[in-house]
Amino acid sequence: MIELSPWTIRSENTAVARAALASALQSAHVLVTSPNAARALRDLCAADARAAASSLPQPPQRDGQAWYAVGSGTAQALAESGIVGVRWPERMDSEGLLALPGLQRFDAGEAVGLLTAPGGRGVIAPTLAARGAQVRRADIYRREPARLDRFMVARLSQARAPLLLALSSGEALQRVLAQLPPPAAARLREARVSAASERLAQSAREAGFVDVGVAAGPGARELLAPLAHGDRG
Template sequence: MKGWRLLLTRPTDESAALAAVLNEHGVFSSSLPLLEIEALPVSGAQRAMILDLDLYCAVIVVSKPAARLGMDLLDQYWPQRPIQRWFSVGAATAQILSDYGLDVSAPQEGDDSEALLELPQLREAIARPDARVLIMRGEGGRELLAERLHEQGASVDYLELYRRGLPQYGAAALPQRIAAERLNGLVVSSGQGFSHLHQLAGTAWPELARLPLFVPSPRVADMARAAGAQKVVDCRGASAVALLTALREHPVPVL
């Protein structure tokens, strides 16, 4: 894997953790966070969802920010944890929930919506006539989960806990960073992350679109290809393990 020089675009703390793992495997990385997490105020309707949490047969938490903010709400309204099945898309999110003493399940292979939907534990949890599922997330995203759960007869509510903003950068910050660090690969962890990458690239996008782009799911891969990205690699997950596996399977480009 030596020879890869990657641009990381996750929030600052997550990029730092990923960079440390990559460095252990001889992969150089440079961080330009393209997602800034802003917690949303809790509305009356959202508060009601939290207070009625025990009425849901399953709670799905789709990201680490959603897990952290969701656990803050549990601390406020549920000093004794409600008894139900909890699910997460990735192992890191599952660890946050597990640390709070929750019964959580996550896919062992492929940390994306498709893998989660295949979990026997989730299918068992919603195998009832009145199944209700709560999805903790940021603004928008993970629509596939709700669609598939509806198809299986469950009703779905969203508890939106944060929005993802684009940090302020100069117009040429992205291409300048890639040129200065001689980067030969781009990494995004979500559809919103790719949208911000595309936006920040501006007129430099046709050139940057030639670089290998590592994405976490088929949905984001489709977004990237539709925008003109030429070398999209679906890692089937946003974890460090998923990225490292993809790096091993793809040759370092000759630029």
């Protein structure tokens, strides 16, 4: 496996982030946008519990509170922190999440906590606000730009076997291509793409990839299914 990650993930353990999280966790509905957000929630709650003056609810889930995850991986990460009854969509992306029945309309002032990170497509918050929700956003982790691992870039350049690119982030793809030397970028574009959604598949085509397919879901098992089935890649 060749790992090409253009950033590192860090929990946002600051007073501002903890205050925003405390407010979000008081909402009737809580949306978690990624496994990274779920892990940051766990980290911040654990750090807060060790503090002399904690502000976050322990445990973070309140009775009667509805929790939503963008996909099954995020729901699993929340379950590891003891958060149960999490709802997630069959189409595991922002559009699928926003299509869930419990998120279609809100009473005036009804609060929705959004646990996420800066950046991204910015679809969820304005859509919820347009449906009447008071969105309480908490950016509880961040993506920090990082240089690609030189060893991994060399492995990509020297690879002779057919490649499969498991694509779950359009922003990550753009950052990777921007950092790769031209020969390595050309080699990557020869890969078969297994995209987590049609939107990402279109992004791959626009980036110059030709052999592009859409996986059954965004999880590792779905993205790597062509390998398990003995397909090219």
